[in-house]
Amino acid sequence: MDLFEYQGKQLFAEYGLAVPSGEVADTPEQAKAAAEAIGGTVVVKAQVQVGGRGKAGGIKLAATADEAFTEADAILGMDIKGHTVKRLWIEAASDIKKEYYASVTFDRSAKKPLVMLSAMGGMDIEAVAEEHPEALARLHVDPLIGFQPHHGRWLIYHAGIDEPAQKGVLDALTKAYEAFIGLEATLIEINPLIWTADDRVVALDAKVSIDNNALFRHPDLAALKESVTDDEQERMAHERGVTYVKLDGDVGIMGNGAGIVMSSLDVVALAGGKPANFLDAGGGSNAEAVATALEVLLSDPKVKSLMINIFGGITRCDEVAEGLLTALDTLGATLPIVVRLDGTAAEAGRAIIAERAPANVVVEPTMLSAAQRAVELAKEAS
Amino acid sequence: MSILVDENTKLVVQGVTGREGQFHTLRNKAYGTNVVAGVTPGKAGQDVEGIPVFNTVRDAVEATGANTSMIFVPPRFATDAIYESLDAGIDLTIAITEGIPAHDMMRVYTHLGRSDQRLLGPNCPGAISPGKATVGIMPTDVFTPGRVGIVSRSGTLTYQISKEIGDMGIGxxxxxxxxxxxxxxSSFIDVLGMFEADPDTDLVVMVGEIGGDEEERAGEFIAANMTTPVVGxxxxxxxxxxxxxxxxxxxxTGSSGTAQGKKDALEALGVRVGTNPTEVAEIVVETLA
Structure with a gap:
């Protein structure tokens, strides 16, 4: 789960990491009030989860509260790379002496936390790593021992952090690591971490991702889930416990098991179509799971055809077929549906559909033929 | 031969009295797996259709000599269950549970590195050596005894590929x-190494997916250390x-872990990669011919 900047900064503050004082605003009026409360020059920042906000005009300085109103009015509703700005973060402007980069990430390759620090902050860190690898100090931490002061010292000396800022950066790294552990984050990224004119070290941005699997231990973070999901189907799927990801095509896809669904998307693309979504109804998909999944798929108006790809293991295909018929009865779907059943009781399942399903439901024998058929039907329907 | 599970497996099931745990334990037993014990705290002395239940894994090991554990415990207790299995000296722990927090697994993995015990999973369907033993949740009907090894990050996709090669007469x-x-x-590399050492495996199918760099690393391992052919x-x-x-x-994540990147890396290292499950089966047949 990726958090917005304002959520990340509020969490940073709880861990004692210095952030500029700020407030959330959803309207120009709120932005103006926030600017008045903060005082002085403020920065109006679009809250979207996409890079390049500044270049797109989503971050503006405002010297007065009235200017904050005007800038907020311009930025709210703006489309930044497909993300609509619905919320702003208004914060005190900072007097920057230098920009650094700091992060703690979950390095799945090394299976350890990775702490990174650079004196070249404020730019794309992947580019820094590529062009100036020596400028990015990287250090793995043993998760059973944790981040020790000597780790911090090594990073500071190797990243070439300016002497007056060293103590502050060391402190920021320690707290970032504490936040990483405490929040069960997979990413804590501060870019830039700034050295200010008055020699403080402050987190000017906050990128925080939380491990979904750990949310059961963090009800406060789990409660943020709603705020970070803005797609209707994704929200609906989340409420119903269905694993769903929205894509931009028109062939709706559902299967049982993450691997087979990913494979289905690929096969649809190979057949010249564009998948509308990823939907895993679960390895042990029963009739009820099929019905719930269908409901989510059918609620998406851009879906023109469906491909249902089931491999019966312990779940029997005849039960899935019955579930599908019941669901179609209730939901009354009219769009073309291509069903492919394989594995346990596949023949019985196919027979049930062939005999009793409405005319818009067709059976195909293989994954490839099902994908081709679904793609053709989507093209015909659009 | 075969790897990981076979007629020498003596299985203890952690979470044996839960609905899923009991269902799959009995299926494993019916297939011929030697299920020697179950563990559910507070239920020592009971039995699940003749399988004795113990309070702790250590008690089960002492009483039955169990060498393999299967974990069916919900995520919030599963990390503890893995540590319990390791501490009881179990050689192979197979964690079926989905949803264990990543930070827990960082610590488990680091701890695991201190011994020569093995962990399979979590969030895995287990392992089956057809005709000998199965530990996990795989539908056993899909598999037949034969000489192809399969290692995979995905359950259903594995069943699909196994069935496709099975339809062509290959077990x-x-x-x-x-x-x-x-x-x-256990990584792809760990399992590939075991297959390489197994005289009864003639070819290995590796089923990967997006995320991480395990497939790329496996490609390097295959190129440097394997004579057994691998199809990806x-x-x-x-x-x-x-x-x-x-x-x-x-x-x-960012630009790393893409399917294209993995396919390109494997192919550059001489591993053939099928574009769909059917093509994988065809390449297997072609390679074995």
Whole structure:
């Protein structure tokens, strides 16, 4: 789960990491009030989860509260790379002496936390790593021992952090690591971490991702889930416990098991179509799971055809077929549906559909033929 | 021969009295797996259709000599269950549980490195050596005894590929699900190494997916250390960056972990990669011919 900047900064503050004082605003009026409360020059920042906000005009300085109103009015509703700005973060402007980069990430390759620090902050860190690898100090931490002061010292000396800022950066790294552990984050990224004119070290941005699997231990973070999901189907799927990801095509896809669904998307693309979504109804998909999944798929108006790809293991295909018929009865779907059943009781399942399903439901024998058929039907329907 | 599970497996099931645990334990037993014990705290002295239940894994090991454990405990207790199994000296722990927090797994993995015990999973379907033993949740009907090894990050896709090669008359030595989480106890490389050492495995199918760099690393291992041919498959070409595709580990981070990148890396190292499960089966047949 990726958090917005304002959520990340509020969490940073709880861990004692210095952030500029700020407030959330959803309207120009709120932005103006926030600017008045903060005082002085403020920065109006679009809250979207996409890079390049500044270049797109989503971050503006405002010297007065009235200017904050005007800038907020311009930025709210703006489309930044497909993300609509619905919320702003208004914060005190900072007097920057230098920009650094700091992060703690979950390095799945090394299976350890990775702490990174650079004196070249404020730019794309992947580019820094590529062009100036020596400028990015990287250090793995043993998760059973944790981040020790000597780790911090090594990073500071190797990243070439300016002497007056060293103590502050060391402190920021320690707290970032504490936040990483405490929040069960997979990413804590501060870019830039700034050295200010008055020699403080402050987190000017906050990128925080939380491990979904750990949310059961963090009800406060789990409660943020709603705020970070803005797609209707994704929200609906989340409420119903269905694993769903929205894509931009028109062939709706559902299967049982993450691997087979990913494979289905690929096969649809190979057949010249564009998948509308990823939907895993679960390895042990029963009739009820099929019905719930269908409901989510059918609620998406851009879906023109469906491909249902089931491999019966312990779940029997005849039960899935019955579930599908019941669901179609209730939901009354009219769009073309291509069903492919394989594995346990596949023949019985196919027979049930062939005999009793409405005319818009067709059976195909293989994954490839099902994908081709679904793609053709989507093209015909659009 | 075969790897990981066979007629020498003596299985203890942690979470044996739960609904899923009991269901799959009895299926494993019916297939011929030697299930010697179950563990549920507070239920010592009971039995699950003749399988004795103990309070702790250590008690079960002392009483039955169990050498393999299967974990069916919910995520919030599963990390403790893994440590309990390791502390009881179990050689092979197979964690079926999906949803264990990643930070827990970082610590488990680090701890695991201190011994020569093995962990399969979590979030995995287990392992089956057809005709000998199965530990996990795989549908056993799909598999037949044979000489192809399969190692995979995905359950259903593995069944699909196994059935497709089975339809062409080719069976399996062992089928291993390593799990769909970002950190799992055994990597592709670990399992490929076991297959390489197994005289009864003539070819290995490696089923990968987006996220991480295990497939790329496996490619390097195959090129440097394997004489047994390997056929690859990668799922997730259509996955957008930053979105978790079902499995916690199936996520493209920045520009790393893409299906195309993995396919290219494997092919550059001489591993053939099928574009869909059917083509994988065809390449297997062609390679064995």
């Amino acid at each position: 399996q030595s062992t089928v291993v699900g390593i799990g769909g989480d970002p950190i799992v106890g 498959y990668i799922a997730g070409f259509q996955a957008p960056p930053g979105k978790q595709m079902g499995h916690a580990g199936a996520i493209i």
